[in-house]
Amino acid sequence: MYKKFDTEIAVRPNEIDINRHVHQSVYFDYVLFARWDQMRRCYKMPMEEFFKRGYSWATKSASFEFHKPLHLGDTAVVRTWIREVKQKSVRVCFQILRKETGEITTEGEFIYVLINARTGRPEVIPEDVVRKYSV
Amino acid sequence: MYKKFDTEIAVRPNEIDINRHVHQSVYFDYVLFARWDQMRRCYKMPMEEFFKRGYSWATKSASFEFHKPLHLGDTAVVRTWIREVKQKSVRVCFQILRKETGEITTEGEFIYVLINARTGRPEVIPEDVVRKYSV
Amino acid sequence: MYKKFDTEIAVRPNEIDINRHVHQSVYFDYVLFARWDQMRRCYKMPMEEFFKRGYSWATKSASFEFHKPLHLGDTAVVRTWIREVKQKSVRVCFQILRKETGEITTEGEFIYVLINARTGRPEVIPEDVVRKYSV
Amino acid sequence: MYKKFDTEIAVRPNEIDINRHVHQSVYFDYVLFARWDQMRRCYKMPMEEFFKRGYSWATKSASFEFHKPLHLGDTAVVRTWIREVKQKSVRVCFQILRKETGEITTEGEFIYVLINARTGRPEVIPEDVVRKYSV
Numbered sequence: 001m002y003k004k005f006d007t008e009i010a011v012r013p014n015e016i017d018i019n020r021h022v023h024q025s026v027y028f029d030y031v032l033f034a035r036w037d038q039m040r041r042c043y044k045m046p047m048e049e050f051f052k053r054g055y056s057w058a059t060k061s062a063s064f065e066f067h068k069p070l071h072l073g074d075t076a077v078v079r080t081w082i083r084e085v086k087q088k089s090v091r092v093c094f095q096i097l098r099k100e101t102g103e104i105t106t107e108g109e110f111i112y113v114l115i116n117a118r119t120g121r122p123e124v125i126p127e128d129v130v131r132k133y134s135v
Numbered sequence: 136m137y138k139k140f141d142t143e144i145a146v147r148p149n150e151i152d153i154n155r156h157v158h159q160s161v162y163f164d165y166v167l168f169a170r171w172d173q174m175r176r177c178y179k180m181p182m183e184e185f186f187k188r189g190y191s192w193a194t195k196s197a198s199f200e201f202h203k204p205l206h207l208g209d210t211a212v213v214r215t216w217i218r219e220v221k222q223k224s225v226r227v228c229f230q231i232l233r234k235e236t237g238e239i240t241t242e243g244e245f246i247y248v249l250i251n252a253r254t255g256r257p258e259v260i261p262e263d264v265v266r267k268y269s270v
Numbered sequence: 271m272y273k274k275f276d277t278e279i280a281v282r283p284n285e286i287d288i289n290r291h292v293h294q295s296v297y298f299d300y301v302l303f304a305r306w307d308q309m310r311r312c313y314k315m316p317m318e319e320f321f322k323r324g325y326s327w328a329t330k331s332a333s334f335e336f337h338k339p340l341h342l343g344d345t346a347v348v349r350t351w352i353r354e355v356k357q358k359s360v361r362v363c364f365q366i367l368r369k370e371t372g373e374i375t376t377e378g379e380f381i382y383v384l385i386n387a388r389t390g391r392p393e394v395i396p397e398d399v400v401r402k403y404s405v
Numbered sequence: 406m407y408k409k410f411d412t413e414i415a416v417r418p419n420e421i422d423i424n425r426h427v428h429q430s431v432y433f434d435y436v437l438f439a440r441w442d443q444m445r446r447c448y449k450m451p452m453e454e455f456f457k458r459g460y461s462w463a464t465k466s467a468s469f470e471f472h473k474p475l476h477l478g479d480t481a482v483v484r485t486w487i488r489e490v491k492q493k494s495v496r497v498c499f500q501i502l503r504k505e506t507g508e509i510t511t512e513g514e515f516i517y518v519l520i521n522a523r524t525g526r527p528e529v530i531p532e533d534v535v536r537k538y539s540v
Contacts, residue, residue: 013306013317014299014430016423018477023419024194025163029284032160036283036342047283048343059159063198072306072423073318148441148452149293149434153286153342160284164419171418171477182418183478207288207441208453294464295437298430329429333468 002082003135005042007034008099009076021069022076027106028062031094034078035110045132056117060089064108068098075099085130088122089113137217138270140177142169143234144211156204157211162241163197166229169213170245180267190258195224195246203233203240210234220265223257224248272352273405275312277304278369279346291339292346297376298332301364304348305380315402326387330359334378338368345369355400358392359383407487408540410447412439413504414481426474427481432511433467436499439483440515450537461522465494469513473503480504490535493527494518 009030017023040046050056070076077097084091089111096106114123144165152158175181185191205211212232219226224246231241249258279300287293310316320326340346347367354361359381366376384395414435422428445451455461475481482502489496494516501511519528 010303010307012299012303013423014302014428018418018421018423018425019191020423024197025160025167025419028160028163029282032284033280033282037280056154059201061198061200062159063196065196066194145438145442147434147438148288149295149437151288153283153288153290155288158284164417167419168415168417172415289461294467295430295433298433302430326424329471331468331470332429333466335466336464 002133003042004079004081005034005038007037007078007080009033009078011070011072011074011076013072016072019069021071022074024064024066027064027066027096030076030078030096031062031080031108031110034080034094035092038080043132043135045129051117054117055123056115057112058115058120060111060113062108062110064106066106068103068105070096070098070105076105082133083109085125085133087124090125090133137268138177139214139216140169140173142172142213142215144168144213146205146207146209146211148207151207154204156206157209159199159201162199162201162231165211165213165231166197166215166243166245169215169229170227173215178267178270180264186252189252191250191252192247193250193255195248197243197245199241199243201241203238205231205233205240211240217268218244220260220268222259225260225268272403273312274349274351275304275308277307277348277350279303279348281340281342281344281346283342286342289339291341292344294334294336297334297336297366300346300348300366301332301350301378301380304350304364305362308350313402313405315399320384321387324387325393326385327382328385328390330381330383332378332380334376336376338373338375340366340368340375346375352403353379355395355403357394360395360403407538408447409484409486410439410443412442412483412485414438414483416475416477416479416481418477421477424474426476427479429469429471432469432471432501435481435483435501436467436485436513436515439485439499440497443485448537448540450534456522459522460528461520462517463520463525465516465518467513467515469511471511473508473510475501475503475510481510487538488514490530490538492529495530495538 011022015022015026077099080092080094083093092110095104098105114125116123146157150157150161171182212234215227215229218228227245230239233240249260251258285292285296347369350362350364353363362380365374368375384393386393420427420431482504485497485499488498497515500509503510519530521528
């Protein structure tokens with residue numbers, strides 16, 4: 001059982017689409033920002049540290065279920081948590097909630113693969129990273 | 136068995152991310168553009184016609200599998216086809232190929248729901264739309 | 271002499287471009303968000319109120335001078351202030367600072383025209399709006 | 406007197422904003438794409454060649470005048486031309502036209518500085534580049 005972390009994001013006017021909703025591809029970037037923020041703030045293992053060690057994370061897959069739209073004026077709460085740590089990859093779940101009401105607007109899952117930043121090839125996740133992720 | 140259609144998209148410099156690849160949320164917009172283009176050009180049923188009839192399409196879910204990156208200088212071929220037409224929704228598959236080599240860089244699936252543009256509620260897909268989609 | 275207001279924006283990974291800097295068109299959206307935020311928070315005259323009264327603001331012109339880049343990990347402070355209120359338009363200056371150092375990274379100016387939301391035609395700015403802007 | 410070049414760009418659904426117009430920061434990226442395309446196609450001096458020689462181009466300033474909006478369904482013609490080649494910088498003008506009507510929707514100017522890709526410092530533009538630009 002892994003811990004859940006939250007990152008708040010205020011909706012910006014440029015993210016609103018022709019339907020007056022947050023445009024759906026924007027959720028992709030909300031999750032990306034939340035993970036980046038939480039790696040630094042919650043797991044104490046900022047992305048820069050991976051770069052320094054010659055690693056990077058690549059998105060292997062992503063899925064989204066859209067339940068309700070977000071609007072201008074809303075604040076999104078992006079909640080993410082690890083579902084499973086495999087030898088070379090991590091499965092991360094997310095929910096995007098409307099802060100004001102707590103409703104789940106979108107949810108889904110990402111699989112990230114640890115890669116060698118130089119070769120682009122998958123790498124075994126080092127023990128200390130697995131430990132830091134196991135909160 | 137439904138027909139497959141292609142839309143070509145030239146990668147733009149602003150779509151390239153810190154890893155020198157097309158940023159992953161951009162694929163979302165590539166598929167959206169391809170469907171919009173193909174509805175008009177291939178199914179002869181432009182999005183505007185849906186608006187006029189009081190309908191709109193909402194994305195219910197989306198999934199992506201990322202195999203290889205696209206780079207600046209590449210042209211993406213976005214291939215989409217209908218997998219299944221249900222009473223109120225359509226399942227659409229896509230592949231994004233690198234035009235120069237034919238490699239599949241990303242693939243996945245969207246489910247679109249027909250909604251009443253005013254109420255936002257799902258609607259039964261009219262017979263003539265089902266027919267036009269059945270190519 | 272008009273008052274200056276600040277809005278803080280955390281740089282997001284998707285905003286970083288091929289040069290590892292915040293992509294330059296992103297500054298456009300930072301200023302847009304800052305104005306939207308400050309209209310609500312600082313001028314007590316949220317954008318929604320304009321919509322309700324049948325108005326909207328259109329950007330007539332925008333100019334940017336880029337001095338230094340912002341990077342991932344930076345927080346932008348977007349400072350804007352009114353330079354001049356004309357009969358139908360407002361001239362707004364901005365500076366985007368790196369929060370950590372106070373350096374000005376980008377600065378420039380926008381001209382916004384008040385328009386009739388239905389016709390798109392410029393309108394005389396009402397007295398009470400001029401007053402609220404005159405802080 | 407320098408030559409003018411055109412690049413066509415089809416408006417994409419994700420570029421449409423809450424007002425049902427192409428969002429204004431998108432024009433920034435249209436110009437960027439047009440210059441990148443024209444450097445390769447019209448000046449026979451692709452961006453990659455600059456990278457290979459250790460150079461890059463940095464935007465020093467940008468200005469926009471917005472006359473009319475572009476809509477979904479429009480094709481933008483992005484016309485750019487050099488106004489002036491200085492020792493270390495180039496002044497480039499642009500117009501964005503609606504292809505269907507020829508109307509100028511937006512126009513403006515960019516100043517690009519040639520920089521050393523490693524140090525980020527401005528560099529004197531080499532003679533052969535000046536010559537290739539002088540068409």
